[in-house]
Amino acid sequence: MSEAPPLLAVADLSIEFRTRSGSVRALEKVAFDIGRGETVALVGESGSGKSVTAYALLGLLDPAARVTSGRIVFGGLDLLTAGERALEEMRGREVSLISQNPRGALNPIRPVGKQLADVLLRHANVRRAEVPQRAVEMLAKVGIPDPTRRAAAYPFELSGGMCQRVTIALALACSPALLIADEPTTGLDVTTQAVVMDLLAELAAASQMATILITHDLALAGEYADRIVVMHAGHVVESAPADELFARPRHPYTAKLIAATPKSGTQLADLAAIPGNLPDVRRADLPACRYSARCERHSKKCDAPLPLVTIGQSHMVACWQPL
Amino acid sequence: MTKPILEIRGLTRRFPVKPAGHRPWRRAKMSWLHAVDGVEFAIAPGETVGLVGESGCGKSTLVRLVTRLIDPSSGNIAFVGNEIGGIPARRFARTPQRASIQMVFQDAGESLNPRFTAARVIADPLLRLSRLRGSALAARVREAAGLAGLPDELLSRFPHQLSGGQKARVGIARAIAVEPQLMILDEPTAALDVSVQVVILQLLDGLKRRLGMSYLFVSHDLNVVRLLCDRVLVMYLGKIVESGPVGTVFGSPAHPYTKALVAAIPSLDQRGVKRLRLSGEPRSPIDPDPGTCRFFGRCPKGQKNCAAVMPELRPLAGGRSVACHYPEIVAAEATREAPTMNSNLLPFQIPHPAS
Numbered sequence: 001m002s003e004a005p006p007l008l009a010v011a012d013l014s015i016e017f018r019t020r021s022g023s024v025r026a027l028e029k030v031a032f033d034i035g036r037g038e039t040v041a042l043v044g045e046s047g048s049g050k051s052v053t054a055y056a057l058l059g060l061l062d063p064a065a066r067v068t069s070g071r072i073v074f075g076g077l078d079l080l081t082a083g084e085r086a087l088e089e090m091r092g093r094e095v096s097l098i099s100q101n102p103r104g105a106l107n108p109i110r111p112v113g114k115q116l117a118d119v120l121l122r123h124a125n126v127r128r129a130e131v132p133q134r135a136v137e138m139l140a141k142v143g144i145p146d147p148t149r150r151a152a153a154y155p156f157e158l159s160g161g162m163c164q165r166v167t168i169a170l171a172l173a174c175s176p177a178l179l180i181a182d183e184p185t186t187g188l189d190v191t192t193q194a195v196v197m198d199l200l201a202e203l204a205a206a207s208q209m210a211t212i213l214i215t216h217d218l219a220l221a222g223e224y225a226d227r228i229v230v231m232h233a234g235h236v237v238e239s240a241p242a243d244e245l246f247a248r249p250r251h252p253y254t255a256k257l258i259a260a261t262p263k264s265g266t267q268l269a270d271l272a273a274i275p276g277n278l279p280d281v282r283r284a285d286l287p288a289c290r291y292s293a294r295c296e297r298h299s300k301k302c303d304a305p306l307p308l309v310t311i312g313q314s315h316m317v318a319c320w321q322p323l
Numbered sequence: 324m325t326k327p328i329l330e331i332r333g334l335t336r337r338f339p340v341k342p343a344g345h346r347p348w349r350r351a352k353m354s355w356l357h358a359v360d361g362v363e364f365a366i367a368p369g370e371t372v373g374l375v376g377e378s379g380c381g382k383s384t385l386v387r388l389v390t391r392l393i394d395p396s397s398g399n400i401a402f403v404g405n406e407i408g409g410i411p412a413r414r415f416a417r418t419p420q421r422a423s424i425q426m427v428f429q430d431a432g433e434s435l436n437p438r439f440t441a442a443r444v445i446a447d448p449l450l451r452l453s454r455l456r457g458s459a460l461a462a463r464v465r466e467a468a469g470l471a472g473l474p475d476e477l478l479s480r481f482p483h484q485l486s487g488g489q490k491a492r493v494g495i496a497r498a499i500a501v502e503p504q505l506m507i508l509d510e511p512t513a514a515l516d517v518s519v520q521v522v523i524l525q526l527l528d529g530l531k532r533r534l535g536m537s538y539l540f541v542s543h544d545l546n547v548v549r550l551l552c553d554r555v556l557v558m559y560l561g562k563i564v565e566s567g568p569v570g571t572v573f574g575s576p577a578h579p580y581t582k583a584l585v586a587a588i589p590s591l592d593q594r595g596v597k598r599l600r601l602s603g604e605p606r607s608p609i610d611p612d613p614g615t616c617r618f619f620g621r622c623p624k625g626q627k628n629c630a631a632v633m634p635e636l637r638p639l640a641g642g643r644s645v646a647c648h649y650p651e652i653v654a655a656e657a658t659r660e661a662p663t664m665n666s667n668l669l670p671f672q673i674p675h676p677a678s
Binding site for chain 1: 377378486516517518519520521522524544546547550551583584586587588589590602604
């Protein structure tokens with residue numbers, strides 16, 4: 001893994017939001033890598049900074065956001081210093097996004113086939129005459145039955161699962177090297193979720209596409225991701241191969257998160273809650289470890305700046321006293 | 324058997340819809356959307372019954388019928404022996420049973436009046452349904468909030484000043500304030516993070532024991548249903564396709580839909596294993612063919628028979644029922660002489676009225 005340069009390298013990324021009640025330090029020194037064809041899950045509670053990370057990768061941060069440090073290198077290009085022109089060329093073609101709400105991501109007054117054609121015309125090298133045909137092919141590829149008829153349908157005529165397939169088709173239209181899937185299955189039924197996730201995994205494997213899966217569902221991440229990055233209040237607290245993370249979590253927060261997730265064999269009494277809440281990230285005097293107020297293992301040692309301990313080959317944990 | 328607290332028979336609700344290609348200047352025959360179609364079940368005192376199914380299967384309509392927010396097209400709802408299905412929903416709000424059936428809504432944030440403090444939210448049903456006023460009311464509000472684990476100092480806050488878990492507690496306190504016997508929980512933890520979800524689930528379980536309530540627990544998260552419920556009802560397009568003890572139904576599902584539902588739960592030990600997936604979309608609930616199984620077309624074992632005869636919910640061993648011509652039965656329940664070709668398929672031959 002260390003020989004070839006990773007497809008995407010995020011290093012030391014810190015992002016602040018300026019608000020009326022002070023600046024919010026949404027991300028602090030976030031770092032992770034993704035190799036070609038790898039699926040990495042970003043997992044954490046709401047407010048942990050998962051989506052901010054995704055939007056930073058695409059250069060789509062809110063105007064109130066300010067990147068205070070760090071680099072995001074994608075295929076040799078530093079996305080934070082690149083011009084808007086370069087970013088426009090990259091978005092959609094090299095990196096694409098599947099957003100949380102499929103219906104909100106689609107234009108409600110344009111047939112889905114036309115929307116696919118727009119993407120192909122803008123980003124792909126396709127002859128204009130072939131575009132409608134390609135759009136139908138894309139719909140067929142994501143498993144939409146009767147794609148010719150469905151290409152003329154408006155988003156409101158399709159079910160939630162169908163809309164999500166259309167957004168997947170949009171995101172994959174130009175065979176991107178990296179796909180960012182931000183909670184791709186919220187609002188879908190479990191049966192549909194399973195089908196959509198299988199489809200994503202299959203398409204990613206077929207075209208050697210790297211995927212960042214953003215989710216709060218640890219079980220979903222465990223089933224589909226190769227590696228899991230656990231976030232807490234804007235920090236990456238642990239990053240490890242999926243099997244290893246579940247078999248031997250090293251950060252106390254990861255362990256608590258796993259213990260709180262209902263599994264097939266567990267009883268209600270076995271589940272343990274995580275005490276406390278996410279810290280208020282507006283405070284200027286945040287402790288070095290943002291989990292320390294909730295942590296049972298907290299001691300004096302934890303006040304020193306957060307370490308990044310590497311265990312074995314690719315297991316990283318940001319804790320002074322890992323489990 | 325103890326007398327059930329809630330007994331539902333043949334409950335049906337249809338909604339009129341305009342047929343496809345309707346032209347407003349022509350008088351057309353109305354089509355009917357069968358949201359809930361001949362549902363039967365009972366809830367015993369102190370029991371927690373789960374209701375699962377995908378969106379659009381009629382869970383919410385069923386819940387609104389049981390809470391008597393809407394009127395059924397036909398069928399009976401008996402609450403502690405009294406028939407309440409015939410009382411119009413508007414009048415039901417003024418009957419004594421209104422306080423006995425309470426509901427915790429899906430999105431705790433959306434279901435609280437943003438201009439009410441937590442105390443006012445909890446007092447609201449008491450103001451309508453009880454004669455408590457003044458200090459007695461305040462005491463009852465504090466008691467309900469205490470039971471739901473809401474500290475007194477939060478009672479003067481508005482919803483936007485509360486966290487997700489605290490809002491969920493306010494919703495629960497509001498429901499238990501009027502001392503209901505049956506509580507309907509519509510995905511009470513869907514909007515919460517796992518760490519908070521655990522606390523709320525444990526709170527609900529404890530409250531049930533302390534206050535002796537029965538729960539109807541609606542959720543799409545099967546892992547949560549498994550934790551909290553005694554029995555589970557699996558619903559598909561307006562009909563109950565399987566019911567029974569949670570362990571049996573999820574452990575060895577008999578209906579192919581339940582099987583697909585269980586297979587769809589993401590789980591860590593199933594990585595890379597090819598599992599049963601449903602293809603296609605559900606059938607339309609508008610004017611469904613009464614002779615065709617609702618699951619036909621998506622069902623991996625659909626046979627000719629399934630398009631000719633609607634399977635009825637019939638009892639199997641172990642206290643469960645299934646509505647399928649070809650249910651899957653595990654070895655323990657099945658008779659030994661199962662067919663040799665496919666051991667999963669039992670030779671259940673339904674009398675064929677057509678032939």
